[in-house]
Amino acid sequence: MALVTATIVFLIAMFLIVYSWPAIAFNGFGILTHLEWNLGNQYANGVVHRGGFTGAPGASFGAVVFIAGTIISSAFAMAIATPLAILVAIAMHYQVPRRLKTPVNTLVELMAGVPSVVYGLWGIGVLVPWISSSVGPFLAAHISWLSIIGGGSASGNGLLATSFILAVMVFPIMAATMRDVLSTFPKIVFEGAIGLGATPWQAVTTMVLPAIRTQMFAAAMLALGRALGETMAVLMVCGSALNQLPQNIFAPINTIAAVIVSQLDSALTDPTGMAERSLAELALILFVITLSVNLIARLIMRGGDRVKRTA
Amino acid sequence: MKPLRIIFGLLAFSIATTAAAFAAAELLETGSSLVYPLMNLWVPVYTKAHGDVKITTQSTGSGTGISQAVAGVAQIGASDAYMSDAQLGTTHMLNIPLAISAQQINYNVPGLNDVHLNLSGPVLAGIYDGSIHFWDDAKIKAINGSVGSKLPHEAIIPIHRSDGSGDTFIFTQYLSFSTPSWKGGPGYGTTVNWPAVQNAVGANGNPGMVQACQGAKYSIAYIGVSFLDQTNQAGLGYAALQNASGKFVLPTEPNIVAGAAAKDKETPKDERISLIFAPGANAYPIINYEYEIVNPKQKDAATASEVKNFLSWAITGGQGKTFLEKVHFIALPPSIVSLSKAQIAEIGS
Numbered sequence: 030m031a032l033v034t035a036t037i038v039f040l041i042a043m044f045l046i047v048y049s050w051p052a053i054a055f056n057g058f059g060i061l062t063h064l065e066w067n068l069g070n071q072y073a074n075g076v077v078h079r080g081g082f083t084g085a086p087g088a089s090f091g092a093v094v095f096i097a098g099t100i101i102s103s104a105f106a107m108a109i110a111t112p113l114a115i116l117v118a119i120a121m122h123y124q125v126p127r128r129l130k131t132p133v134n135t136l137v138e139l140m141a142g143v144p145s146v147v148y149g150l151w152g153i154g155v156l157v158p159w160i161s162s163s164v165g166p167f168l169a170a171h172i173s174w175l176s177i178i179g180g181g182s183a184s185g186n187g188l189l190a191t192s193f194i195l196a197v198m199v200f201p202i203m204a205a206t207m208r209d210v211l212s213t214f215p216k217i218v219f220e221g222a223i224g225l226g227a228t229p230w231q232a233v234t235t236m237v238l239p240a241i242r243t244q245m246f247a248a249a250m251l252a253l254g255r256a257l258g259e260t261m262a263v264l265m266v267c268g269s270a271l272n273q274l275p276q277n278i279f280a281p282i283n284t285i286a287a288v289i290v291s292q293l294d295s296a297l298t299d300p301t302g303m304a305e306r307s308l309a310e311l312a313l314i315l316f317v318i319t320l321s322v323n324l325i326a327r328l329i330m331r332g333g334d335r336v337k338r339t340a
Numbered sequence: 341m342k343p344l345r346i347i348f349g350l351l352a353f354s355i356a357t358t359a360a361a362f363a364a365a366e367l368l369e370t371g372s373s374l375v376y377p378l379m380n381l382w383v384p385v386y387t388k389a390h391g392d393v394k395i396t397t398q399s400t401g402s403g404t405g406i407s408q409a410v411a412g413v414a415q416i417g418a419s420d421a422y423m424s425d426a427q428l429g430t431t432h433m434l435n436i437p438l439a440i441s442a443q444q445i446n447y448n449v450p451g452l453n454d455v456h457l458n459l460s461g462p463v464l465a466g467i468y469d470g471s472i473h474f475w476d477d478a479k480i481k482a483i484n485g486s487v488g489s490k491l492p493h494e495a496i497i498p499i500h501r502s503d504g505s506g507d508t509f510i511f512t513q514y515l516s517f518s519t520p521s522w523k524g525g526p527g528y529g530t531t532v533n534w535p536a537v538q539n540a541v542g543a544n545g546n547p548g549m550v551q552a553c554q555g556a557k558y559s560i561a562y563i564g565v566s567f568l569d570q571t572n573q574a575g576l577g578y579a580a581l582q583n584a585s586g587k588f589v590l591p592t593e594p595n596i597v598a599g600a601a602a603k604d605k606e607t608p609k610d611e612r613i614s615l616i617f618a619p620g621a622n623a624y625p626i627i628n629y630e631y632e633i634v635n636p637k638q639k640d641a642a643t644a645s646e647v648k649n650f651l652s653w654a655i656t657g658g659q660g661k662t663f664l665e666k667v668h669f670i671a672l673p674p675s676i677v678s679l680s681k682a683q684i685a686e687i688g689s
Contacts, residue, residue, distance in 0.1 A: 067533035072424040085426070087533070153548070158555040183539045184497045184556035269502030269542025271534050281541050287502075291544065294403035295504030295531035300426045 038320075045313040052306035054080035056090045060310060063091025065272055066288070068295055068304040076301055084303035092311055097274055098267070098282035099318065102188060103256040105278075106195030111249055114200050118207035119233055123219075134208070140201035149265035152194045157266055161185030165279055186268030187281045194262050199252035206248035210241055243330045250326035257319050260286040285315040365646040370398040371405015371418030372506055373545065374441060374564050374667075375630050379418070381663045386653055393646045402506045403530060409433065409633040415647050417633035420506020421530055422612040434636055434683050435612050437629035438654050440600050440670040442565040442591045443510055444578040444626075448553050449475060452490060453577035456590060458483045460582035461518025461617070461625070467560060468498050468515065469525065470537035475558060483582070495539055497559035499552050502542030504530040510616055510628045511562040517617040518582075518625075550574055562626075565591055566667040583625045584617050591624050596670050599623035604673045611679055629676075630669070636686045644689040651684045 046053075052060075057080060069077075069085025076083040117137075125133050161184055214237050222232040238245070268281025269291060275282050289308050296304035369379055376399035383395045400408075402419035409417025410431060422435045445459055463479050466472035472479060474493055481488035501508045512528035526532045534540065541559075543552040546567045553561040554574040563571055568591075571578065580588035589595045602620040607613050615627045632651060638644035659671040672680065 065533065068529070068531050070527050071426060071529055072527075074426055076426075087527075089533075153551050153555075157552075161556050183495070184499070184541045184552060184559060186541045186543075186552065186556075264502070264544055265548070269544075270540075271536070271542070273536035273538075276538065280538070283542075291502040291542070292504065292531060294401035295529070297403040297407040298423075298427055298504075298530065300424075300429055 042313075042316065045309060045316055049306050049309035049313050051082045052090065052303060052310040055082040055084055055303055056080075056307060056310065060090050060092045060307070060314075061096070062093065063089065064093050064274070065089045065091045066094065068292065068299060069301075071295075071299055082303065083301045085299055085301055088301075088303060090303075090307040090310070092285070092314060094270060094272065094274060095283050095285045095288050095311065096314065096318075098188075098191075098270065099257060099284040099286070099315070101275065102191045102195060102263070102267070102282060102284060103253060105188065105192035106199060106256050107249065107253055109192065109196035110200040110203060110252065113196075114203035114207055114249075114252075115238075115245070117200075117204045118211055121204070121208045122211040123229060123233065134205075137201045137205050137208075141205055145198060145259060145262040146265075148194055148198055149262035152190060152262060152266040156193060157185035157190050159185070160190055160279070164189070183279060184268065184281075185279075186266055187270075187279050188267075188275050189278045190266040190268075191263055191282060191284075192278075194266055195256045195259060198259060198262065199256050202255060203248055203252040206251060207245055210244040210248055211237065213244070214241055247326065247330055250322065253322060254319055257322065258286055258315065259284075260290055263287045264290055285311050285318075365393050365642050367393060367395045367416060367643070367646055367650065368398070368408075368414040369395060369416040369418060369632075370400050370408055370414045371633070372402045372420050372630065373399040374420055374506060374566055375418035375438070375632075377566060377667050378439065378630075378663065378669060381666060382654060382658050385663075386650060386658075390649065393650065395650065401504055402509075403504045406633050409635060412635065412639070415634070415638065415643060416651070419631045419633050420628060421509040422614075422629070422631055423633065432636055434634045434686060435610060436632045436634060436651060436655075436680050436683050437611050437672060437676060438632055438651075438680075439630045439659070439664060439672065440596065440615070440627055441630050442596045442599075442624060442627045442668070442670075443507055443562055444565055444568060444571070444591045445560065445581060446550075446553050446563050446571045446576040446578050447560045448557055448576055449492065449494075450557060451492075452487065453575055455487055456578060456580045457487065458485075458582065458588040459579040460588075461514055461522075464560075465515045465519040465522040467496050468500070468537070468540070469522065469535040470540075472496065483588070492558070494558040497539045497541065497556050498537060499541050499543050499549060499556070499559050499561040500534055501549065501562075502544050505545075506530060506628070507546065507562055507564050508532060510614075510626055513614055513616040514581075514626045517614075518584075550576070565596075566669070568668055581625050583623050584619050585621050585623070587621060589622055589624050591626075593670060595622050595624040596627050599625065599627045600670065600673060600676075604675050607676060607679060609679065609682070611676070611683065627670075629672075634687060636688065638687060638689045641689045644687050648684055648687050651687075652681065655680045655684075 067089040069088030071085050073086045075086050219232055222236055263284050264287040270281035270283045289311055296308050379397040405417035405419045408414040476491040476493045509530045512532050516523040516528045543549045546564050549561045549563050550570050553559050580590050582588050598620050599618040602618040602623050603615045617625045655677050
């Protein structure tokens with residue numbers, strides 16, 4: 030089983046590398062250091078040569094804006110969703126009365142199953158106008174000294190809307206997985222702690238959570254993977270920034286997944302084909318980021334297990 | 341399970357055989373989302389009269405339309421933009437106009453959405469490159485007469501398309517042809533290198549543009565004329581644009597016709613020409629031919645003749661007001677119809 034998975038991952042990586050090879054040669058390390066993303070002028074004549082391959086005149090493929098947008102929005106989303114998911118998972122496992130457990134569990138699982146485009150539509154129709162007309166002006170009026178908030182909300186499309194949508198999307202996945210993790214903890218030990226005089230809150234925070242923290246961390250990483258690669262809902266609310274990094278939490282951003290979708294149609298008409306190859310290189314970068322997150326998570330979990338065993 | 345499977349099998353078989361019996365040829369039309377609503381009006385009417393052909397239509401974007409027509413996946417690729425010399429390269433593809441479209445500049449400035457603000461190419465270029473920040477900028481005031489004093493001191497939010505778009509193509513052509521600094525900077529294309537402007541946002545598709553402009557006060561957006569009904573419903577204003585003669589004109593039918601008339605003699609045999617910023621006192625400056633991209637060498641004679649028949653009908657019977665008026669398109673002038681006919685005659689196998 031593990032061998033099959035490893036083979037599939039290897040084949041995907043090979044495909045991405047082979048397919049984006051012209052772009053890797055054309056862009057060099059510039060794709061990781063340049064802000065400017067420009068498909069080039071398809072209505073001008075001539076081509077530019079770099080690294081043995083050709084691109085449209087004026088072509089410049091820098092992915093810094095998209096890499097930063099992907100990481101920042103996912104980090105913000107995790108910061109919002111993780112504490113909430115932990116609390117909800119604890120409540121679902123220990124606090125919700127038995128007869129309500131099934132409906133509550135079903136509800137959370139339903140939330141996890143809602144297609145992302147539905148969240149995106151809610152984002153466009155409700156969240157974005159609300160940020161533009163209420164949240165932004167309120168924050169600007171009261172805590173404008175905080176530079177990441179100052180600057181006004183403008184259209185409402187941007188980092189805050191994206192992070193919020195991502196948080197709403199990953200929260201149910203995290204809560205459901207964390208609830209399952211909590212249920213693996215022997216109930217008798219929890220009840221023993223209560224019997225010795227601990228409050229339920231003390232029992233959970235001092236005994237249960239430390240014991241299962243690596244599995245909880247794994248649940249969070251699973252959700253992070255989803256946030257990093259989310260496309261449609263993000264495309265609908267991110268404001269599709271080009272050539273600029275966000276200066277505050279309201280600023281438009283762009284993510285790797287969203288830019289691949291939004292630029293593909295124009296890339297298809299690039300006679301040199303370099304635009305399409307560069308989008309494939311973006312996919313490769315996203316693949317590497319997701320894979321690294323997974324590997325780092327695994328390393329941390331392995332470290333955590335060792336500590337637990339020696340303790 | 342088994343009886344069900346047999347029923348489904350029979351059903352599939354009968355559908356397949358009837359389709360084969362009644363439809364001699366199957367055509368795939370794909371591309372521009374602006375052409376798609378028109379195709380949905382055309383195809384049912386056409387196929388009702390011509391039972392031997394089945395036409396599938398798709399809204400996938402102009403870029404996909406061009407690339408799938410070149411690759412031979414689609415027989416007809418719809419595009420708002422004509423193919424450039426570089427895109428044509430050594431391949432021979434026909435660019436056949438089927439109708440004339442236009443684009444309006446919408447804005448959301450509370451209190452001024454019921455008047456038509458005057459805007460010019462250089463002012464729009466200034467808004468989209470960040471050199472004009474506020475609605476009460478002297479350059480906007482200067483061209484708006486008495487309305488100028490009502491312009492608020494609020495930051496402008498320029499909205500552009502985030503996806504590849506024929507609307508971006510014609511809008512940036514208007515900026516390029518009217519403003520040298522834009523021509524030398526971002527230039528024009530279905531996707532351009534938008535200057536970094538703090539407030540600027542990208543929106544996805546024309547529906548996304550309408551939503552974003554409606555949702556954000558003090559925003560401005562460029563939206564295809566087939567969405568004029570929606571932008572009016574959304575309460576957005578639309579601008580009178582300065583044309584090549586210096587006059588501010590609205591995207592009314594006579595003004596669009598005037599623009600097209602100014603360019604029809606210049607239209608070359610391959611019909612690849614921009615209608616943007618056409619001369620003429622009343623010419624509306626942002627208009628374009630909606631193209632069908634067709635390979636003159638189709639896979640077989642039957643397919644070639646079906647493509648020819650359908651396109652010939654589209655530029656004659658299909659030009660009726662019952663079709664075009666619903667999407668605010670304008671019929672091709674007679675001289676362009678004959679140029680298109682000559683191009684359609686080139687299709688073979």
